[in-house]
Amino acid sequence: MSEKIKEKFKEILEYYDNNPFLSLIPILNFIQDEEGFISEERIKEISEFLGIKENLIYETLTFYHFLSLEKKDKKTLYICKNISCLLEGAEEILEYLKENKDKLNFDFKECECIGLCDFAPAGLLDFKPLKNLSIEKIKELNEKI
Amino acid sequence: MKKSETLLIKKKYAENIDEYIQKGGFLSLKKVLGDGIPPEKVIEEVKKSGLRGRGGAGFPTGLKWSFIPRDAEKKFLICNADEGEPGTFKDREILLYAPYLLIEGIIISSYAIQAEVSYIYLRKEYKWIYDRIYKAIRETEEIGFLGKNILGSSFNHRIKIFLGAGAYICGEETALLESMEGKKGFPRLKPPYPADKGLFGNPTVINNVETLANIPIIMEMGGENYAKIGVPKSTGTRLISLSGIVRKKGVFEIEQGKITIREIIEDLGEGVKENYHLLGVIPGGISAPPLLPDEIDITYDFESIIEKGSMSGSGAIIVFGFKEDKKNELLKFLKSAVNFFKEESCGKCTPCREGTWAINDILEKIEKRETQIEEGVEIIDGLYKKMKGLCACPLGESCAIITESFLKKYSDVLNLK
Numbered sequence: 107m108s109e110k111i112k113e114k115f116k117e118i119l120e121y122y123d124n125n126p127f128l129s130l131i132p133i134l135n136f137i138q139d140e141e142g143f144i145s146e147e148r149i150k151e152i153s154e155f156l157g158i159k160e161n162l163i164y165e166t167l168t169f170y171h172f173l174s175l176e177k178k179d180k181k182t183l184y185i186c187k188n189i190s191c192l193l194e195g196a197e198e199i200l201e202y203l204k205e206n207k208d209k210l211n212f213d214f215k216e217c218e219c220i221g222l223c224d225f226a227p228a229g230l231l232d233f234k235p236l237k238n239l240s241i242e243k244i245k246e247l248n249e250k251i
Numbered sequence: 252m253k254k255s256e257t258l259l260i261k262k263k264y265a266e267n268i269d270e271y272i273q274k275g276g277f278l279s280l281k282k283v284l285g286d287g288i289p290p291e292k293v294i295e296e297v298k299k300s301g302l303r304g305r306g307g308a309g310f311p312t313g314l315k316w317s318f319i320p321r322d323a324e325k326k327f328l329i330c331n332a333d334e335g336e337p338g339t340f341k342d343r344e345i346l347l348y349a350p351y352l353l354i355e356g357i358i359i360s361s362y363a364i365q366a367e368v369s370y371i372y373l374r375k376e377y378k379w380i381y382d383r384i385y386k387a388i389r390e391t392e393e394i395g396f397l398g399k400n401i402l403g404s405s406f407n408h409r410i411k412i413f414l415g416a417g418a419y420i421c422g423e424e425t426a427l428l429e430s431m432e433g434k435k436g437f438p439r440l441k442p443p444y445p446a447d448k449g450l451f452g453n454p455t456v457i458n459n460v461e462t463l464a465n466i467p468i469i470m471e472m473g474g475e476n477y478a479k480i481g482v483p484k485s486t487g488t489r490l491i492s493l494s495g496i497v498r499k500k501g502v503f504e505i506e507q508g509k510i511t512i513r514e515i516i517e518d519l520g521e522g523v524k525e526n527y528h529l530l531g532v533i534p535g536g537i538s539a540p541p542l543l544p545d546e547i548d549i550t551y552d553f554e555s556i557i558e559k560g561s562m563s564g565s566g567a568i569i570v571f572g573f574k575e576d577k578k579n580e581l582l583k584f585l586k587s588a589v590n591f592f593k594e595e596s597c598g599k600c601t602p603c604r605e606g607t608w609a610i611n612d613i614l615e616k617i618e619k620r621e622t623q624i625e626e627g628v629e630i631i632d633g634l635y636k637k638m639k640g641l642c643a644c645p646l647g648e649s650c651a652i653i654t655e656s657f658l659k660k661y662s663d664v665l666n667l668k
């Protein structure tokens with residue numbers, strides 16, 4: 107484990123009053139956001155650091171949408187396909203993404219309501235909001251990444 | 252009070268702590284801690300206010316607090332900022348624009364139950380708001396309203412933020428607790444209730460963001476005065492997330508029981524968009540059965556909506572409809588709703604885990620015309636009876652209820668194809 111990661115682990119544990127269980131999801135979130143997935147190696151390290159059995163860590167992390175065991179080379183764009191976004195054309199956007207999969211510089215995933223229904227259709231990239239999406243905007247985004 | 256949108260909470264929107272103080276912020280905290288109002292008095296005041304939880308269930312807040320055993324050594328308060336009910340985004344507004352009001356509410360509420368530590372459980376989808384709240388907490392610490400011996404009292408308090416990792420079910424309070432304990436978000440069987448055995452076995456109160464934001468206001472005007480706003484069983488204001496086919500979407504604050512759903516759509520939402528045909532309204536997030544256009548002349552409050560067979564839930568109004576020639580998109584719409592429940596069922600209880608898939612299958616069969624709508628309704632009704640009261644949380648039931656309701660109310664539209 108690099109010094110930087112170890113420092114961050116300690117910082118998180120301290121913030122949560124040295125409670126390893128309370129710190130588990132925050133630590134998983136940190137690794138996920140930092141590295142894009144959670145590797146076997148990291149799970150071992152987390153297990154050792156927090157003193158929580160590996161199988162319990164697996165059980166937790168496979169439950170949540172935004173934690174992943176799978177290594178990804180590209181960023182993931184989340185597109186909401188729930189009711190308010192559907193009413194504003196989320197489907198067309200998803201269709202466009204599916205058709206142009208090979209040309210995209212990012213991965214995309216459908217997701218449920220992200221609390222941006224007043225800016226539908228909406229999405230998240232790096233957990234930053236993308237509001238009032240359109241195919242135009244997706245094209246622009248693709249060039250920028 | 253007017254039907255305007257700047258009533259109680261919106262008046263306290265502030266960019267920074269100075270602006271908040273200028274707007275009378277922290278006066279309630281000063282009153283409570285500075286004057287040494289005993290915790291029981293605070294609970295009493297909140298009971299008098301008639302405040303009901305704004306997260307979905309509408310449980311009386313003061314009563315919830317009073318279940319916390321006085322003598323327990325460690326207690327926690329958790330602010331539930333995991334609004335995931337599709338169509339809901341009103342807590343986002345408080346988190347972004349009134350974080351100080353929320354913080355003040357958290358401190359007073361924690362004092363009322365004598366909790367030294369509180370957590371804000373923030374949904375991962377709102378990670379972009381994390382820094383905003385973190386900063387607001389820091390600012391509050393810096394002026395001494397958080398920390399040790401707040402305002403010279405013997406009360407100490409710290410607020411920490413806990414970021415979720417993506418799971419609708421964690422908005423359910425016991426699933427939220429499991430999640431904070433590092434586990435998957437399976438709702439717990441109740442009893443015991445969180446007030447007895449909550450976070451790590453300690454008495455815990457879990458309140459929604461908007462609920463907590465109301466606390467400083469109640470302490471400022473007094474419970475009795477607060478109860479005069481709104482109607483007897485639905486006091487105070489409500490933040491409405493308005494979305495769908497209206498011209499103006501967004502968060503509006505309304506006085507409960509004083510404005511009808513139609514007025515909300517017409518006056519606040521500026522009406523249905525051009526060329527769109529109003530098919531109905533979901534009055535409280537996707538778990539609430541739809542209301543037909545001729546059912547929306549009811550005032551927005553807990554009871555009126557229940558009387559119509561739906562609920563105000565999370566305060567999310569989704570106005571739906573299509574362009575004239577696209578009515579049969581309704582099924583797609585309903586399928587997306589059912590898919591939501593199917594995806595978000597945590598899997599703990601068999602009737603829900605399997606039932607949500609079965610409902611999904613029925614809709615597919617209806618779409619392919621292999622099943623008649625009436626037949627579908629019957630099957631779903633059977634499934635509902637197997638879920639009702641037999642599951643750890645209402646998710647599965649909600650899926651059955653709304654599907655049945657949609658199929659019954661819109662059988663003509665769904666038969667259009």
Ligand code: SF4
Pocket residue numbers: 420437438595596597598599600601603604642643644645646647648
């Ligand atoms: S009813 Fe469904 S979502 Fe709720 S606990 Fe059971 S399986 Fe999980």
Ligand code: FES
Pocket residue numbers: 186187188189190191192218219220221222223226228337338339
């Ligand atoms: S329905 Fe798409 S953000 Fe809420």
